[in-house]
Amino acid sequence: MSTHPFASLALPELDEPSSLALPHARRWVATDAGWVSVQSGRAWLTRDGDLDDHVLVTGQRLWLRRGDVLTAEAWQAGDPVWLVWRPEPDQAGPLPFLGGFVALAAGALARAARGLAGGLLALARSAEASACRAQGSICAGESMASAGALQ
Known part of the structure; x- marks a missing residue:
C-alpha cells in the first residue's frame, strides 16, 4: 500500500466536492494541517499513531496535523464515499x-x-x-x- 500526499490527489476544497471511491484501503500524508470531511457516504479513517479508529458519516470531519498519515476506506466495500480535504495551515x-x-x-x-x-x-x-x-x-x-x- 503506497502513501500519497493529499495535494497529489487533488482533493478539492469544500465548495467543489468530488467523489473518491474507496474500494480498498488507501493512505495519504497530510501536506498541511487541515480537515478531511465526508461529503457523502460512510468512511473508516485512522491516523498512524492514533489509538482510535474513526467512522465518519456525511457532514463529519477529522482534524489532521501536517505530516499525519491517514488510512481511509469505505465502511462497506464498494460504497462510494466523497472525501473533501480542506487545508488550514494558519490554524x-x-x-x-x-x-x-x-x-x-x-x-x-x-x-x-x-x-x-x-x-x-x-x-x-x-x-x-x-x-x-x-x-x-x-x-x-x-x-x-x-x-x-x-x-
Whole structure:
C-alpha cells in the first residue's frame, strides 16, 4: 500500500466536492494541517499513531496535523464515499486549545483536591487528639479505681 500526499490527489476544497471511491484501503500524508470531511457516504479513517479508529458519516470531519498519515476506506466495500480535504495551515486546530483548557481545568481541580485533603487531614488530627485525651482520661480513671483511690 503506497502513501500519497493529499495535494497529489487533488482533493478539492469544500465548495467543489468530488467523489473518491474507496474500494480498498488507501493512505495519504497530510501536506498541511487541515480537515478531511465526508461529503457523502460512510468512511473508516485512522491516523498512524492514533489509538482510535474513526467512522465518519456525511457532514463529519477529522482534524489532521501536517505530516499525519491517514488510512481511509469505505465502511462497506464498494460504497462510494466523497472525501473533501480542506487545508488550514494558519490554524493550530482544536487540539492545542482543548489541551490547554483541559490542563488548566485539571490544575484547578488538583489544587482544590489538595486544599480539601489538607482540611480533612487537619480534621483527622483534631479527632485523633480528642480521642487521645479521652483515652487518657479513661486510663487515668481505671488506674485510680484499681488503686482503691475512688470509692
